[in-house]
Amino acid sequence: MNTFKKLTAGLALAGSMMGTTALAADGTLDVVFINDGHVAPYHVAWLSGFEDALKAYDEAFDDVKVTGRWLSAEGSLEKMIQQAEVTINEKPDVMFVNAINVDAFEPLVAKAQAEGITWIAVHSPMDSADYSFTLGDVVNGTNQGMAMCALSGGEPYKVGIMLGQAGNPSGEARREGILKGISTCDNIEVVAEQPADWDTVKAQSITENWLTQFPDLDAISGVTDGYMYPAIAVSQNSGRTDIDFYGYDGDIPIIQQMEGGNVKADILLSGTREGWNFVQMAYRIYKGEEIEKVYDFFTPLVLSKENHEIALANGFPADVQVYHVEDALEVAAKGYLEFGPDSVK
Template identity: 25%
Template sequence: MKPSLRIASLALSILFASGAALADVNIGVSMSQFDDTYLTYLRESMNDKAKTYPEGVKLQFEDARADVVKQLSQVENFISQKVDAIIVNPVDTATTNRITNAAVAAGIPLVYVNRRPDNPDLPQGVATVASDDLEAGRMQMQYLAEKMGGKGNIVILLGDLANNSTTNRTKGVKEVLTKYPDIKIAQEQTGAWLRDKAMTLTNDWITQGQAFDAVVSNNDEMAIGAAMALKQAGVAQGKVLIAGVDGTEDGVRAVEKGNLTLSVFQDATGQANGSVETALKMIKKEPYEQAVWVPFQRITLDNVNQYKK
């Protein structure tokens, strides 16, 4: 074979080999639950990212239905199927050790997305792609504190108590409150990320005669639920300030209409892209960042048009 033909043949073989390698990539993805607005955006964005690879990358999604045991079983099934990598949006950030240990023992790259395990000391072969939830809480409360003139009562709607997103967003809120001693927490209860539950909680507080000047919610869904309860009770729009997190389509629309004072945008596309890209780097044994941070952004009436879809 002539040298030129040999080189061309080698180049083609490398091209086809790399294409086949990507085409054969199968990534198992366990989501804590499908029935969640933000996580639906995250899942859809991951799927969109996989489709951008011409050779094709297959994502196999499973719904853990907020069940720790079910999620571990899904990961074990992925390992049995010999997937190339695993992406997990954990149900309970305090109980991820068994997932981590199983993936590491099998030699399969593992990426946690959106929620970081409580234990930040992860072994090689395990990465995280998330946003700093402390910062989300700080951004919410700082804006509200200034709007409140540094005084008044707030209520806090907590997410799922098994998630460190709940813990850290609330911690960020309370960090800011140390600078504002005249702002008091009147109530603090979990709405479990759900609009209906938050609406019921807020309605109960109103019925009980609890006075509050602002609602600080760990996500947009609960913030919208609070806004609905206040409207139903005849409270004038804007009298009670309301802050959410995620910047979902409904959340952005609520800010635009004045039903929410602000939301903090959590970039589902950024987290999705980062998780798939990191998994592929790990599969191909390329250098990767073990902790990828996707920044939050504040949404108010002043900039809401930038976030409309």
Template identity: 25%
Template sequence: MGYTRKAWTLAVAAGVLMMSTASPAFAADCKVGISIKQLNAPYFAELMESAKKAAKAKGCKVLTADAQGKVMKQIADIEDMLSRDIDLLIMDPAGPDGLVQVTREAAQNGVKTVVLDSSINEAAKYVTVVQSNNKKNGELVGQWIVDKMGGKPLRIALISGAKGNPVGRVRRESVLSGIAKAQKQKYGEKNYTIVGHGWGNWTQQGGLNAMEDILTASKNINLLVSENDSMALGARRAIKAQGLTDQITIAAAADGQKQALKLIKEGKYGVTGLNAPDLIANTGVDIGIKAINGKLPEDFPKITYTPPVAITKSNVDKYYNPNSAF
């Protein structure tokens, strides 16, 4: 069955691409290599675990590697996987440009590549990138912020993941764009200031450190915007230590981490964007298996989005699972 880009996005939203229990005809001979850029945050650990489970459920042998945030290590890991005759590479790249050549090497060896979560240079050879709709999620989060905080001037502490990361850039720009658009529509003008900007490397400890530095420079802040939940959760510890929990609203562009959702339920955390690692991993493996079986349309889109959602207290019960690994 062929899909247009729009129809394919709707198919993902409807669950059409979720894993089936049926295995491909040659599944017993299938070997999947999974390379994740780092496993030092719950999101990436769950992305790896979900991808492993999905591939094994398809009857495939699985090789895994943690790039530890290092492009050169990830290249070496993937080259080792290629030498061990994998059929499918599932990759969360440590950088958008450094992995281009190794995807070409994979293609030359008949190996299909599916990219998860992060973006990659379009010069790479890959089937598709599977990720949450960071732009739409960010805009929804920005709109919620203005609905929640009204017309007051926003003084923002901004915490980003890693310098040069394209997904992080889209997340922060989209939240700020959503804020500006909503403010102009409701109040006639943009009214926010970035008081401080820190880099948290996607982790709770990084978020804590970044927020401590920002608060040392200025406590005149009423909004935290973080590019993921882990950093926001770390930053919240710094906010709590300074006695500023009633003053500062917490907003994350992504992920829907269990700890964050619990705090949303309790009214202690404002909003986050849906970026479910299990949905992304399952979808990516399913697409990859279809690719190595020759069952994808020729015009298959180069990016596959999961549905955009801003998770707030009004809808958190749909997404909170206290037994989730993430």
């Protein structure tokens, strides 16, 4: 068993040099996902999608035993490094690592690859990693901003944007995109930008302050749907039912607020989908399929059908991929539709 594993490890290493990693079929596929946290709504959906997908793949394919687990660094880089070290020593086949700081992981990537582990850098790409799983945050953000332009109706329109933790690359990229999208029209004024540190409680206080501070606020935009839950609840409870919301993440409860509700646009990442996509990707690597070194997660914009038509009439580019609410909810709830075992059979 041990020598066999070493042999496959050697093969895997050779494979990775050629750009495609073939984890020779020894009948097991062990996938470990080290995440930066586990409590935000997005993370919850993400980790459960990952768990469900592992189970589904294990049941669907008789020739391979699919196992795996996720670990949460709870926001601590030291903890994440320790978890990565321990995991490397366990020699799984594939590691997905959502690194809190990419540079700190360079030595560990090399170590993992020497052990024949395929390292997949999540969200922030790494040159040294075998693959990077990216989101296209700038493009997504731009789509959100352009949707706001197209749906704001041409009148002066005031928006507050809730940002991620200062210095966080994903948050910065999303912000950059949103501002870029907004800059395509001139009727939108960004009256406030404030980091809410991915924290729902902070988002709640910020919403309350904004509603007081800007009695004529038209919309709240955020770099994560985690901010939308309290923003929607606080606005509605204060009787401010006129405020529009522009989300990011594709959380199911938020998309549900689109049809007839005040959420105008969202970006369909959906944690469930991403979790399923991870396992699909690991399986494709295991099968020796060729995958782009920088794998871009398919993340369409979500609009209601009605709003999509309005947006198009207002000059929203027709080539932007848009899912209507019904379709978005379907794929978000059922990760297997896009990324299940059937997708690779």
